[in-house]
Amino acid sequence: MTEAIAATRRSRITPEREAELYEAVLDLLREVGYDALTMDAVAARTRSSKATLYRQWGGKAELVAKAVRHSKPGRTGDVDTGSLRGDLHALTRRADDCEMEQSSALMRGLAMAVHGNPDLLKAFREHLVEPEMAEFRRVLQRAVDRGEVRADNPALGFVMHMMIGAFAARTMIDEQPPTQDFLLSYIDAVVLPAFGVTAS
Amino acid sequence: MTEAIAATRRSRITPEREAELYEAVLDLLREVGYDALTMDAVAARTRSSKATLYRQWGGKAELVAKAVRHSKPGRTGDVDTGSLRGDLHALTRRADDCEMEQSSALMRGLAMAVHGNPDLLKAFREHLVEPEMAEFRRVLQRAVDRGEVRADNPALGFVMHMMIGAFAARTMIDEQPPTQDFLLSYIDAVVLPAFGVTAS
Structure with a gap:
């Protein structure tokens, strides 16, 4: 699947909703790890249907990779104290x-x-x-x-x-x-x- | 379950066979990790029945812990080169x-x-x-x-x-x-x- 098609498919949900979903996926990853993370658990945690999740992301591997890409990098901004x-x-x-x-x-x-x-x-x-x-x-x-x-x-x-x-x-x-x-x-x-x- | 009862239950298989099973469990852990390791996979890899595995070890958590306990510690023997x-x-x-x-x-x-x-x-x-x-x-x-x-x-x-x-x-x-x-x-x-x- 190309990025363009993925973007079109994801456009059905709002960016806020998408961010909320990714946060829930990251929380589940921290709690149970990748293998034990199921689409059922993501659906339950985010009150969405599994059908929606599969339609938007294709599968668990893609959803998790997108959630990791979405994860906030630590605070940035140059540090320069002189030592x-x-x-x-x-x-x-x-x-x-x-x-x-x-x-x-x-x-x-x-x-x-x-x-x-x-x-x-x-x-x-x-x-x-x-x-x-x-x-x-x-x-x-x-x-x-x-x-x-x-x-x-x-x-x-x-x-x-x-x-x-x-x-x-x-x-x-x-x-x-x-x-x-x-x-x-x-x-x-x-x-x-x-x-x-x-x-x- | 006490160690004594566990020992009795495990005594139905030979020590060689037990060692072979633990090796297979460690191999599977390396290949797929704990969460993805199933009793089905252990049974298939070791040509044993799931019923036997459950009877001998009670479950996956206990089997894996025993396999880790069985894992060979690295070579020992004191090292003393002078520096x-x-x-x-x-x-x-x-x-x-x-x-x-x-x-x-x-x-x-x-x-x-x-x-x-x-x-x-x-x-x-x-x-x-x-x-x-x-x-x-x-x-x-x-x-x-x-x-x-x-x-x-x-x-x-x-x-x-x-x-x-x-x-x-x-x-x-x-x-x-x-x-x-x-x-x-x-x-x-x-x-x-x-x-x-x-x-x-």
């Missing part, structure tokens, strides 16, 4: 603990599904991973330009593994969601030393 | 790339399910997370005892977030499974600098 520590802390402080718990649940709900579903993987990467990566790259480039981090520091290639990794591992290891406090301590203890920057 | 870098590299080299891909797939297959399934979470932690953590703690304690790492280094509290995090994030960020080469580079670029140890 790598200041910038990394500012990026972390932009999402409150509740938003972090939601991101963490969404990541978990999609982790298995993105393998073997290229369209969903693309939506996941383009809307949830890449925007974050771009911000970290900008912040690090400025640290290199300032001479705070050496341009050949090997940790530059691992910043997302450090950050997303700690974020994902927190729940697995400590049975609690990532919080601002956890990530700020992790940045000071691990990320800054890896870049050769002292935390204090 | 933190040597020890971390040696621990990483114990699992080949194929075994790492399998662990990575199993972690993904269980990530969503362990939330909201306390018995499965317990099995996952006791058999897959804790043994690894214990080894890293031993290696780090020796590094502290040798004076290689300061006893108050704040990164000591984050070693598993660094290691399991990079392992989990690799697939998400780079669309490829973690490998020995990836983890060895990551240890040199991130983990050792965080501990104040130079990689070379």
Whole structure:
């Protein structure tokens, strides 16, 4: 199905209604994950008919990918405090603990599904991973330009593994969601030393 | 159900057959994840009847938790090379790339399910997370005892977030499974600098 045809089909519902549906899908993804998410549950949660859902989106895979594309990227707007520590802390402080718990649940709900579903993987990467990566790259480039981090520091290639990794591992290891406090301590203890920057 | 009754019920099949069943369950977990794993699929894969599976294990949650408990811990045996870098590299080299891909797939297959399934979470932690953590703690304690790492280094509290995090994030960020080469580079670029140890 081409985007044009999809747009025509979706035009039967209002943008507000569409946004409401996508929010409900994201909530269900966080609660039960992709596999356990059924069109029945989406229909019940949104008080719509399954026939409407199938007519508008074609199926679960397409509906979920669209919902992920619709998900709000975290707050953006350039962070530039003048130091790598200041910038990394500012990026972390932009999402409150509740938003972090939601991101963490969404990541978990999609982790298995993105393998073997290229369209969903693309939506996941383009809307949830890449925007974050771009911000970290900008912040690090400025640290290199300032001479705070050496341009050949090997940790530059691992910043997302450090950050997303700690974020994902927190729940697995400590049975609690990532919080601002956890990530700020992790940045000071691990990320800054890896870049050769002292935390204090 | 008590362990004693469970043991009696399970005694109807041989230990070899039981091991074979658990292996098949772990394979299915890696392939499709917990939610999509059905008793029908286990029955088909292992050429057993669903009635037998339900009689022996009671249900999917119990069968999967037992299979995880049965999963082989990575090779053990103390690693002690005389340096933190040597020890971390040696621990990483114990699992080949194929075994790492399998662990990575199993972690993904269980990530969503362990939330909201306390018995499965317990099995996952006791058999897959804790043994690894214990080894890293031993290696780090020796590094502290040798004076290689300061006893108050704040990164000591984050070693598993660094290691399991990079392992989990690799697939998400780079669309490829973690490998020995990836983890060895990551240890040199991130983990050792965080501990104040130079990689070379």
